[in-house]
Amino acid sequence: MKPLTFVDVCSGAGGLALGLEQAGFEPRLLLDHDELAVTTLRMNRPRWNVLHTDLLDFDPTDHPVSYDVDLLAAGLPRVKSSATVGRVESEVEERLLEATIYLVHAIRPRAVLIENVPGLAHADAYQRFRDFARAELVHLGYDFSWCVVNAVDFGVPQNRKQGVLVAVERGRAQEFRVPTPTVREPVTVGDALGPSMAARGWPDAARWAAQADQPAPTLVGGSKNRGGADLGPTGAKRKWATMGVDAHTVGDEVPGPDFVWDPDLGRGGMVKITVEQAALLQGFPSSWEVAGRKTARYRQIGHATPPPVGRALGRSVAEALCGEPALSAAG
Structure with a gap:
């Protein structure tokens, strides 16, 4: 079985991409606007195709390798409330969420995975984005689900809840299951x-x-x-x-x-x-x-998606797409 492929935007230190690699996915393209994050990615995975650019400026027509992939993944900057950041910064983060949905239009992956703060999945503050995502993804032929996962359930020694959107091509979406905990007791x-x-x-x-x-x-x-x-x-x-x-x-x-x-x-x-x-x-x-x-x-490090969470989500997406976990060379 050929490895599943993915594009990862706002890749940061590579936590989500590393987890997807461990789940058996093969990256086609990663991008981030931060020069140090790009250096981090290239240091650890010299063979990865890493692009130094802002998601808001990214044009997939200049990078045809981003087409015909199984998964578009986005561990986006965690949107904060107005009490903790300036409104301008918050607006930029919200634009990144919308830009990821628009990118689905352009590259048409078989599945989409967006990770952010837990409130993204249910809080009233993010209802506008959820309505926007629903309208766009349904129009494109995806079914989707929202869930909240906690990193501590996957062996990460940290209580870290994350709101997750998973969208899968219609006809396979019913196969997606929220990943179940991999540990019985939390790691301290x-x-x-x-x-x-x-x-x-x-x-x-x-x-x-x-x-x-x-x-x-x-x-x-x-x-x-x-x-x-x-x-x-x-x-x-x-x-x-x-x-x-x-x-x-x-x-x-x-x-x-x-x-x-x-x-x-x-x-x-x-x-x-x-x-x-x-x-x-x-x-x-x-x-x-x-x-x-x-x-x-x-x-x-603080902004990253914990790799074990990325691995668990990746395996669930792979099972939805293939009916079984992806072939993993990374374990």
Whole structure:
């Protein structure tokens, strides 16, 4: 069986594309407007066809390789409420959602996968987009469904809910099933990061891991208009503090043998999560490299679709298209 093919727009650090590759899909074209994200993709997969361009400027007639593909995938920037970002930024993100639907007109994939914030699937704030997507996709001959998935159900040590639109050519759409959880018990932060916390000989790594006995709250990549990296809003920071982690910043390295871990002392007595550890909390393999300086690297990681979620969604799409999982060379 030939591998299924896909085009991935707004590819970012490659989380969704990597997951689809693991599900047996073969990329025809990936694109992103961010130069560092493009560098990240090319570093990790030199054979991938990666285009440095904005989705809003992309013309598929200049890239015929994007036609006749099985899947159009889009892990779009997570649209925030007006309380967290400026209206101009939010409008750009909404335009990207619509541009993805218009791209369906142009390349006519057999299936479409759009991932974004959980509210995209059900919140009143996104009803206009859902109505727009319904009208366009029904006209083009697709049936579709909305669902919300949580990364923690797929072995990712993070509570991260995502709103997902899956559209499949009419006649096969009834074969699509929302992916079922792949783990019975959630992976905790301590499970995921314990070994890396001990890498420089920190004697309290095991004690810390025992306290970090829950999944992480949702990592937030933040906006380029914001300052340095942190692990999320106030509620997330409080959750991290219960695990003895200072979430107001991102660390440069894991603790050494002389670090005294005492959360009762405040932020100075807490550990900091590094960019590499944030990638592990997103389900990236440790071999995945991210280009740029610390804040830019963390931003790419925080915005990414966790690869295990991409893999689960990809397998469900493959089963709808083929009646069985895609042929996977990546496992």
